[in-house]
Amino acid sequence: MKIKEVHLKQYFTGAPSLEYFDIVSRDLPSPGEGEVRVQNLWLSVDPYMRPRMAGLKTYIDPFEIGKAMEGGAVGIIESSNHPKFKVGDHVLSMLGWREGYVSDGKGLTPVDTRLLPVETYLGLAGLTGFTAYVGLTRILDLKDGETIWISAGAGAVGCAAIQMAKAMGAHVIASAGGAEKCALLKELGCDGVIDYKAEDNLTAAVKREAPGGIDAYFENVGGAHLEAALNTLKPLGRIAACGMISRYNDDRAQPGPSNIINVVTKSLRMQGFIVTQHMDLQPRFIEALSTWMMKGQIKNHQTIYEGIERAPEAFMGLFSGSNTGKMVVKV
Numbered sequence: 001m002k003i004k005e006v007h008l009k010q011y012f013t014g015a016p017s018l019e020y021f022d023i024v025s026r027d028l029p030s031p032g033e034g035e036v037r038v039q040n041l042w043l044s045v046d047p048y049m050r051p052r053m054a055g056l057k058t059y060i061d062p063f064e065i066g067k068a069m070e071g072g073a074v075g076i077i078e079s080s081n082h083p084k085f086k087v088g089d090h091v092l093s094m095l096g097w098r099e100g101y102v103s104d105g106k107g108l109t110p111v112d113t114r115l116l117p118v119e120t121y122l123g124l125a126g127l128t129g130f131t132a133y134v135g136l137t138r139i140l141d142l143k144d145g146e147t148i149w150i151s152a153g154a155g156a157v158g159c160a161a162i163q164m165a166k167a168m169g170a171h172v173i174a175s176a177g178g179a180e181k182c183a184l185l186k187e188l189g190c191d192g193v194i195d196y197k198a199e200d201n202l203t204a205a206v207k208r209e210a211p212g213g214i215d216a217y218f219e220n221v222g223g224a225h226l227e228a229a230l231n232t233l234k235p236l237g238r239i240a241a242c243g244m245i246s247r248y249n250d251d252r253a254q255p256g257p258s259n260i261i262n263v264v265t266k267s268l269r270m271q272g273f274i275v276t277q278h279m280d281l282q283p284r285f286i287e288a289l290s291t292w293m294m295k296g297q298i299k300n301h302q303t304i305y306e307g308i309e310r311a312p313e314a315f316m317g318l319f320s321g322s323n324t325g326k327m328v329v330k331v
């Protein structure tokens with residue numbers, strides 16, 4: 001059986017481009033004893049993959065050149081010699097960016113497709129939704145009535161965080177690039193909306209939407225967004241540093257925020273987090289998410305690119321802002 005995979009051709013800095021990726025065909029063998037063959041249905045496309053393409057070792061190793069890249073994926077078992085998996089079962093794995101694979105079952109998590117559409121396990125019900133939950137609860141300890149600003153609000157984590165923060169009773173300000181995305185932010189229930197591409201002064205825009213200042217900032221972007229947050233946080237304000245996508249294509253280190261002194265003068269707390277280091281919160285997340293979904297307070301949002309050949313293009317879209325909600329590839 002022939003399958004296609006996406007390989008990284010070389011490490012690079014600067015903006016991603018198609019020339020750095022190869023689509024490679026190869027034979028997939030039949031599963032041996034104790035193995036399954038899985039056909040991937042949906043692939044997750046995520047910003048954290050960018051440093052892995054620069055050859056940088058951060059909390060995760062760089063991708064290997066000339067090999068299939070890794071990433072979240074949901075697939076269906078199409079042949080099984082494994083006692084725990086039967087044909088037709090759906091499984092979550094980190095063996096994305098390929099149409100299929102043979103596995104001994106390690107690292108495969110069964111998913112229940114009766115509850116939600118399978119791709120939701122890459123978005124709202126997967127690590128994306130969980131990231132929003134960890135940031136809002138454990139890192140920010142967001143309280144009913146507090147004012148929060150969520151940057152990259154129309155993205156995957158952003159859409160989830162906005163809806164959860166509303167469900168938790170917060171006053172929510174969110175920012176995104178462009179009028180269409182800002183219309184979505186309104187639909188999601190935001191009390192204040194900022195089109196950062198149309199603003200000359202982001203600090204003034206946050207003050208306009210939150211005249212009393214913000215209690216918490218959910219950081220997805222970095223750069224000018226972080227500076228505006230440091231300017232507008234109230235004393236004892238908190239920052240959950242989830243990501244800084246505006247920095248991922250930098251070819252050299254950039255100077256820090258010019259107003260970092262605000263951390264001292266306003267007694268601010270800034271805490272970063274890596275979602276996979278908070279898996280103990282998963283049962284509480286699933287419980288909270290089920291309640292919010294049953295009450296109709298939260299929905300999955302996604303942008304779909306069709307065909308594995310389009311995975312690199314979908315990835316590039318994260319940096320040009322072509323997605324609303326979770327970026328996924330339908331294989």
Ligand SMILES: NC(=O)c1ccc[n+]([C@@H]2O[C@H](COP(=O)([O-])OP(=O)(O)OC[C@H]3O[C@@H](n4cnc5c(N)ncnc54)[C@H](OP(=O)(O)O)[C@@H]3O)[C@@H](O)[C@H]2O)c1
Nearest residue numbers: 047155156157176177220242243244245246273274275321
């Ligand atoms: N800490 C963790 O464990 C963890 C887990 C998952 C994700 N993250 C981080 O969370 C953030 C959001 O991730 P996601 O998966 O939800 O991605 P995403 O928000 O769905 O996609 C990226 C979005 O970022 C915005 N963007 C791109 N370049 C930008 C720039 N230079 N300035 C401002 N906005 C820019 C674009 O929206 P606009 O059109 O609005 O610009 C784009 O749609 C990322 O920083 C990611 O690294 C962290």
